[in-house]
Amino acid sequence: MDTKKAFFQGVSTGSPIALGYFPIAVAFGALAGQAALNWWEAALMSLLVFAGASQFVGVSMLLAGADAIQIIATTFFLNLRHLIMSLAVNDQMRDFPAAWKNFLSFFITDETFALLTLGDQIHREPQGPAYMAGLMLTAYFGWVSGSALGGLGAEFIPSQVTTAMTMGLYGLFIGLLIPSARKSIGYALIAGASMLLNWGLGHLMDAGWAIVLATVLAAVLGIPLMGEEL
C-alpha cells in the first residue's frame, strides 16, 4: 500500500469530521474574541489543545473571571475521557513505531476515536499510520482554521448552522454505532447500558465525569458478552 495514497484516503474519510468541526470552531474563535483573545491566541489554543468542549468551557471561564488553575483543572477533568478512548485507539496501533503512536495520540478526539474504532464499514484500507494521520490531520485542520477565522471576527456563520453541524457530529456517532449494534445484541446492550448510566450519573456529577464512569462501567458488560474472537 502506497503511503501517499493511504494518507489521502485518510483525508477523504476524515473530511466529514472537518466539515462538522469548521463552523463550530468559527463559533469558538468568536467566543474567544469576546474573552479578549487575539485571533492567533484562539488558533494557538486549538493548535495545542484540540479538544472542542474544553476550549469552549475554558474561554467561558475566562469570561467569567476564573483563574488559570481553575481553568486548567477543569480542562483536565473534561478531557480525561480521552484516556479511555486512547486505550482503544492504541490497542489498534500496537504494531506502529513508538514515535507514530505518540504523535497520533495527540489527535484523539471523540470524533476521530469514533471513526477509527467503529468505522470498519467505511475504511476500505487497513488502518496504517499514514491513513490515520490523513484522517486525524484533516479533522485538526478544520478545527484550527475555523478557530483562526472565528477569532478574526468572522461571524459569518449563523448560530442555526452551528447547531445543525453539532447535530451532524451526533449523526456521525449514531451512524457509526447503529451498524455495529445491529451486528451483535451484545454491542447494543453495552451502548444502551452506557446511555442509561450516563443519563443517571449526569444527575449526580459533572458531565465530564459521567461520560468517563459510564464508559468504564458499561464496558465491563463486554467481559461476559464479548466473544473470544481476536
Next chain:
Amino acid sequence: MNILWIIGGMALVTYIPRLLPALFLDRFQFPGWFRKWLRSIPYAALGALIFPGVLLVDRDQPLLGLMGGLVAAGLSFLNLHITLVMAGSILTVILVQFLM
C-alpha cells in the same frame, strides 16, 4: 502573557491522558477479560457520547436533537453511508429550525 500560560497548561493536561496509553499499553500482556473490556470501550463510549448529549444540540429545544437523532438512526438502519446519515440529521435540524 497570562493567557499563554493558560493555553500551555490546558495543552499539557489534555495531551498527557491521550499519550499515556501510547507509552504503556504495549508493555503488558493483558489477560483475556481486560482485552474484552478494551474492545467494548468504543460501544460504551459512543453510547455515553450520544445520550443524553444529543438532546442538548439546542439547549432550549430538546425535541430538535431528538428528531435529528431519530432521523440519523433511521437512515443508518437503511445502511446508508455515514456521510448521508450525517447529512440527513443536519438537514432535519435545518428544516425544523426553519419551520419553527
